[in-house]
Each structure stands twice: as C-alpha cells, then as structure tokens.
Amino acid sequence: xxxxxxxxxxxxxxxxxxxxxxxxxxxxxxxxxxxxxxxxxxxxxxxxxxxxxxxxxxxxxxxxxxxxxxxxxxxxxxxxxxxxxxxxxxxxxxxxxxxxxxxxxxxxxxxxxxxxxxxxxxxxxxxxxxxxxxxxxxxxxxxxxxxxxxxxxxxxxxxxxxxxxxxxxxxxxxxxxxxxxxxxxxxxxxxxxxxxxxxxxxxxxxxxxxxxxxxxxxxxxxxxxxxxxxxxxxxxxxxxxxxxxxxxxxxxxxxxxxxxxxxxxxxxxxxxxxxxxxxxxxxxxxxxxxxxxxxxxxxxxxxxxxxxxx
Amino acid sequence: xxxxxxxxxxxxxxxxxxxxxxxxxxxxxxxxxxxxxxxxxxxxxxxxxxxxxxxxxxxxxxxxxxxxxxxxxxxxxxxxxxxxxxxxxxxxxxxxxxxxxxxxxxxxxxxxxxxxxxxxxxxxxxxxxxxxxxxxxxxxxxxxxxxxxxxxxxxxxxxxxxxxxxxxxxxxxxxxxxxxxxxxxxxxxxxxxxxxxxxxxxxxxxxxxxxxxxxxxxxxxxxxxxxxxxxxxxxxxxxxxxxxxxxxxxxxxxxxxxxxxxxxxxxxxxxxxxxxxxxxxxxxxxxxxxxxxxxxxxxxxxxxxxxxxxxxxxxxxxxxxxxxxxxxxxxxxxxxxxxxxxxxxxxxxxxxxxxxxxx
Numbered sequence: 001x002x003x004x005x006x007x008x009x010x011x012x013x014x015x016x017x018x019x020x021x022x023x024x025x026x027x028x029x030x031x032x033x034x035x036x037x038x039x040x041x042x043x044x045x046x047x048x049x050x051x052x053x054x055x056x057x058x059x060x061x062x063x064x065x066x067x068x069x070x071x072x073x074x075x076x077x078x079x080x081x082x083x084x085x086x087x088x089x090x091x092x093x094x095x096x097x098x099x100x101x102x103x104x105x106x107x108x109x110x111x112x113x114x115x116x117x118x119x120x121x122x123x124x125x126x127x128x129x130x131x132x133x134x135x136x137x138x139x140x141x142x143x144x145x146x147x148x149x150x151x152x153x154x155x156x157x158x159x160x161x162x163x164x165x166x167x168x169x170x171x172x173x174x175x176x177x178x179x180x181x182x183x184x185x186x187x188x189x190x191x192x193x194x195x196x197x198x199x200x201x202x203x204x205x206x207x208x209x210x211x212x213x214x215x216x217x218x219x220x221x222x223x224x225x226x227x228x229x230x231x232x233x234x235x236x237x238x239x240x241x242x243x244x245x246x247x248x249x250x251x252x253x254x255x256x257x258x259x260x261x262x263x264x265x266x267x268x269x270x271x272x273x274x275x276x277x278x279x280x281x282x283x284x285x286x287x288x289x290x291x292x293x294x295x296x297x298x299x300x301x302x303x304x305x306x307x308x309x310x
Numbered sequence: 311x312x313x314x315x316x317x318x319x320x321x322x323x324x325x326x327x328x329x330x331x332x333x334x335x336x337x338x339x340x341x342x343x344x345x346x347x348x349x350x351x352x353x354x355x356x357x358x359x360x361x362x363x364x365x366x367x368x369x370x371x372x373x374x375x376x377x378x379x380x381x382x383x384x385x386x387x388x389x390x391x392x393x394x395x396x397x398x399x400x401x402x403x404x405x406x407x408x409x410x411x412x413x414x415x416x417x418x419x420x421x422x423x424x425x426x427x428x429x430x431x432x433x434x435x436x437x438x439x440x441x442x443x444x445x446x447x448x449x450x451x452x453x454x455x456x457x458x459x460x461x462x463x464x465x466x467x468x469x470x471x472x473x474x475x476x477x478x479x480x481x482x483x484x485x486x487x488x489x490x491x492x493x494x495x496x497x498x499x500x501x502x503x504x505x506x507x508x509x510x511x512x513x514x515x516x517x518x519x520x521x522x523x524x525x526x527x528x529x530x531x532x533x534x535x536x537x538x539x540x541x542x543x544x545x546x547x548x549x550x551x552x553x554x555x556x557x558x559x560x561x562x563x564x565x566x567x568x569x570x571x572x573x574x575x576x577x578x579x580x581x582x583x584x585x586x587x588x589x590x591x592x593x594x595x596x597x598x599x600x601x602x603x604x605x606x607x608x609x610x611x612x613x614x615x616x617x618x619x620x621x622x623x624x625x626x627x628x629x630x631x632x633x634x635x636x637x638x639x640x641x642x643x644x645x646x647x648x649x650x651x652x653x654x655x656x657x658x659x660x661x662x663x664x665x666x667x668x669x
Contacts, residue, residue, distance in 0.1 A: 042456050049516055052512060053462050055478055109354075112350075113350045113354055114351065124341075132352070141623055142359065142616055146362070149606075149609040150366045243468065275480075286470060294458055
C-alpha cells in the first residue's frame with residue numbers, strides 16, 4: 001500500500017527534462033486555477049483545525065482578570081494563568097504525575113500482552129482465529145459506561161462486595177478498565193504491523209539456526225519497533241485523554257489525573273469560571289501530546305516503509 | 311526446509327509458512343503455541359471486560375435498597391432482586407423531563423439525544439472529512455503541514471476541547487461576537503445541541519479526512535488516466551472511481567465514528583454539564599444514576615446502550631459490508647460473496663487507525 005505512491009514519484013526522475021517539456025505547454029489557466037484552489041483549500045483545512053486551538057492558547061496568555069475577553073491578540077501578554085495553574089490548591093503538578101503513572105502503566109501492560117498476542121494472530125495458523133479477532137473487536141466496540149455501575153459498586157466495597165478491597169482513589173481502579181480499550185487497540189495495531197513484515201525474514205533466521213523464539217526477538221521485534229512505538233503512542237494518548245473512568249474512581253484531589261483535575265478547576269479568583277487558568281492547563285496537557293503526534297507522524301511513515309526484504 | 315520440518319515435530323514451530331497451504335506438517339503444531347501466546351491477552355480481556363459486563367447484566371436485575379427499614383429503624387443496605395423492572399420502568403414515563411424533543415421520560419430523552427447527535431455529527435463529519443481528503447489528495451506540496459494540522463484536534467483531550475468550546479460558546483464569548491448575536495449556547499437550550507455538534511465535528515472530521523486520504527492514495531493513477539481517455543468528467547470520476555474504491559475504508563471509518571459518538575460522554579459533560587436535558591446522552595444519564603448509588607437502573611441503561619451499539623455494528627457489517635477485521639479472518643464463504651470490491655488490505659489499516667481515534 002505504501003509503495004503505490006512511491007513509484008509514481010520516483011520513476012519520472014529518469015527523464016525529467018522530457019517530462020517537463022511535455023508537461024509545460026499543458027499548464028493552461030485551468031491548471032493554475034486548480035493549483036491555487038488546492039492551496040486555498042489546504043489553508044482552509046489548516047485554519048479550521050488550528051483556530052479553536054489558537055483561541056485556547058490566546059486565552060491562556062491573557063491576564064487572569066480578562067478570562068473572557070474576545071480580543072484576538074492578548075495585550076499585554078501574561079503568563080499569570082500558567083503560574084495560577086500550579087498554585088498549590090489546584091494540585092495540578094500532582095495530577096500530571098498521576099496521569100503519567102496511569103497512562104504509562106496502561107501502555108506498558110498493553111504492549112507486554114499485546115505484542116505476543118499480535119504475533120500469534122499475524123503469523124500462526126490455528127482454528128478459532130476468527131473468533132479471537134471478533135472478541136477483540138467487540139471489546140473495542142462496547143461502551144465504557146457499561147463497566148462503571150458494577151465496578152463502582154465493587155471498588156467502593158458496597159453491600160455484596162464487602163469482601164473486596166476499597167479501590168476508589170487507587171491507580172489500579174483506572175488502569176484495569178483502561179486495558180479494556182487499550183489492549184484491543186494495541187493488538188489490532190501490532191497485528192497489522194507484524195503482517196507487513198515478510199515471512200521470509202524469520203524463515204531465513206531459522207535456516208540460519210535460530211529457534212522461533214530467538215527469530216522473533218532478534219529479527220521481528222527490531223523491525224517492528226516503529227510499529228510498537230506508534231502503538232505505544234496511540235495507546236498512551238488514549239489513556240492520557242481518558243476521562244470517564246478517572247472521573248468515577250479518582251475523587252481525591254491528590255489522586256486525580258490531569259483531565260479530571262482540569263474539569264474541576266475552581267481557580268484562584270472567586271466564583272467565575274477561571275477560563276484563563278483552565279485554558280492554560282489545557283495547553284499544558286495538550287502540548288506534549290502535539291509534540292508526540294508530530295513525531296508519531298514521522299514514525300508511522302518509517303513504519304510503513306521499513307520492510308527489509310520488501 | 312528440512313530443518314524447519316524437523317523443528318515443527320519437536321517444538322510447535324513458528325515457521326509461519328504461508329496462508330495459502332491447507333493443513334500441513336508446518337502449521338499443525340501452531341495451534342497450541344498460538345493459544346499460549348494469546349492466553350494472557352484473552353485472560354485480561356475476560357477480567358477487565360467480560361466479567362464486568364456479566365456483572366452489569368446481573369446488576370440490572372437488582373435495585374439498591376434505600377430508605378429506612380420499617381421494622382428495625384435502621385438504614386437499609388443491600389439490594390433486592392427486581393427482575394426486569396429496571397428495563398420496564400423506562401416505558402412507565404415516571405421521570406418526565408423537558409428536552410429538545412419535548413417532554414418525555416428522561417431515558418427516552420437521553421436515547422433521542424444520543425441518536426440525533428450521532429446521526430447529525432457523523433453525517434457532517436463524513437461529508438467534511440471526504441472533502442478534506444479530496445483537497446489533500448490534490449495537493450502537490452505542503453501535505454505534511456496539513457497532516458500535522460489535522461492531528462491537532464485529534465490529539466487534544468476531549469475534555470479539554472469541551473472546555474475550550476465552552477469558552478468559545480460563552481454568552482459573552484467569541485462565537486457570539488462573530489455572529490453578532492446573543493445566543494445562550496451553554497444554558498441547556500436548543501442551541502446547546504448545535505454547540506455540541508460543532509465541537510464534535512471539529513474534533514473528528516479531520517480524522518475521517520486522514521483515513522479517507524489513506525484510502526484515496528491506494529487508488530492507482532492509471533484508473534483516472536483511463537477514465538480521462540474515455541472522456542469521463544470530474545464528477546463522473548468521483549462517482550464511479552473515487553467513491554467505490556474508497557468505500558471500504560470510509561465504511562469502516564464511519565462505523566467506528568458512529569460507535570464512538572453513540573457513547574459520547576466527555577463533550578456534553580464538560581461543555582454544558584451533567585443533568586442538562588437538551589444534551590444528556592445515555593452515557594451521562596447512566597453515569598449520573600451510578601454515582602447516585604442507583605446501580606440497577608444505571609446498569610440497565612448501559613446495557614441498552616450496549617445492545618444499541620451492537621445492533622448498529624451488525625447493520626454496518628451486514629448492509630454496508632464493513633470489513634472490520636480485515637483479511638485476517640479465515641475465508642468464509644459468506645464473506646467472500648460480497649467481497650467483490652474486497653480491499654482487505656486497505657480496510658484493515660483504517661480499522662485500527664479508527665480505533666486510535668476512538669477514545
């Protein structure tokens with residue numbers, strides 16, 4: 001799939017001059033209009049995506065007293081909101097660490113289980129594979145809310161579950177339900193990546209005397225590294241952005257994840273919604289993800305083109 | 311090959327020889343190994359999804375006792391088996407609320423909200439997403455910049471984007487300034503519905519665009535050249551080539567968006583707030599019930615939502631031929647029958663990518 005566009009771009013290089021000569025007379029006004037239209041269209045798409053985010057950034061850079069100002073450029077620019085985010089009452093620094101713990105653990109567990117399962121699904125022949133795929137698929141489809149009533153009852157040790165330890169305000173209360181969407185996602189993603197690697201790689205390794213296990217570890221895993229990395233980022237972002245489960249089970253301020261903390265911000269100044277502080281917190285939570293996504297963008301291209309024998 | 315065969319007899323081999331062969335010595339031992347490798351994942355899925363779903367089903371037949379026991383004078387604990395009461399109660403209309411669709415039971419209000427938000431959002435997202443993909447496919451340069459820009463809405467946590475739009479839609483906010491009107495978007499009015507739709511479309515249309523672009527790029531240029539030679543107009547090319555060939559990708563993307571929108575929680579909760587009947591979805595209603603210790607009804611509503619989601623997924627697979635599990639499924643005759651435009655490979659990647667956008 002990835003290769004379809006590549007030949008179209010590389011082959012013309014062989015006789016570039018000729019192509020130019022042939023292509024040039026055809027550059028009619030119609031062609032120019034099309035070119036301009038496509039640039040205008042692309043600019044519109046980017047503006048569409050960026051402007052609301054721009055508003056968030058701008059609003060975070062206002063003075064706290066001007067939270068709801070509608071000026072398009074803040075004047076004067078102020079970082080007071082960012083300072084307010086980390087004021088002790090908000091516990092925001094703590095909540096960032098909590099988010100990191102929850103999302104990080106979810107990602108690691110997901111990859112541990114997901115990699116071996118995906119390898120089996122991508123490479124081995126066995127009866128019941130279709131059923132397994134459907135189970136994993138179904139698992140990614142069901143609404144998370146269905147977990148909430150029984151788990152809330154269980155984790156808070158109410159009546160029939162008095163034997164169960166009190167798990168409200170613990171990390172595992174969020175990590176375990178998060179696996180229910182992280183794991184299918186990881187298995188699915190990794191299966192696709194393993195499938196892209198040609199069988200011949202392992203066969204060659206085994207002809208050279210590797211056991212299947214060693215062939216997997218030394219040949220397949222390094223080649224699938226971009227895929228594993230991409231999967232890790234997608235799962236991490238999913239777990240980092242998770243809100244419903246964290247909102248239900250993490251009620252104590254010192255245990256809240258960042259998404260929950262933001263939704264409960266009261267700010268430093270009285271009764272009004274402290275928009276400036278909330279937007280600043282939003283920027284802080286989002287920017288690492290955006291950086292990761294830009295890297296992930298390169299990785300996925302690398303993952304698609306890394307093919308060894310292909 | 312001889313070594314591989316020898317190994318296959320001793321250890322269950324991972325020689326992974328081909329999908330084309332029928333049963334042979336190489337693949338016969340793989341079943342046990344495969345199940346061993348799958349066991350941890352399946353056990354985790356059973357533990358974190360299977361068992362809670364079963365518990366939820368059990369829960370939906372019970373109601374938590376409330377109030378004071380008349381005999382002992384103590385606050386009652388525990389729960390009572392009530393059969394299907396939690397399900398039949400939704401038809402009693404005991405809890406009428408005033409929402410976008412007039413006065414009706416709170417459950418049906420939430421159900422209608424969920425359905426209408428899903429229909430409107432997914433329709434708009436699909437149209438916008440396809441337009442974006444077509445523009446990006448036409449582009450010669452700068453595709454990387456657009457792709458990076460398009461991932462911005464996707465990467466922002468939904469709850470953060472909810473609060474962001476809350477500021478934009480504030481009664482003295484920038485949206486009203488641009489429109490030059492005084493619309494009370496956040497005050498649980500009919501406008502709140504559209505505020506939710508706008509915020510959701512903003513966040514997810516680019517993602518559909520990205521997936522559709524991936525599908526578009528698998529269409530060979532020769533097909534369009536041939537169509538041009540035959541004198542097909544741009545619209546005809548779109549209708550006869552682009553749409554049919556991008557369809558498998560698009561159907562899967564739309565399916566995942568639909569399922570995701572049906573369970574919407576963060577956006578209305580963060581933007582308008584809980585207990586706002588114009589935008590209350592089934593997820594929010596069930597959450598509200600659960601946090602007020604009304605576990606039975608909460609579980610019942612969640613199960614109804616689950617069945618609803620399954621039904622929609624089933625319809626997509628049956629009627630539109632959504633190839634959700636790609637080419638990994640064993641070739642079933644049933645599947646082959648409608649696999650005329652079978653793009654197993656192209657459909658598979660979007661399936662997983664679409665899941666990436668799911669949460």
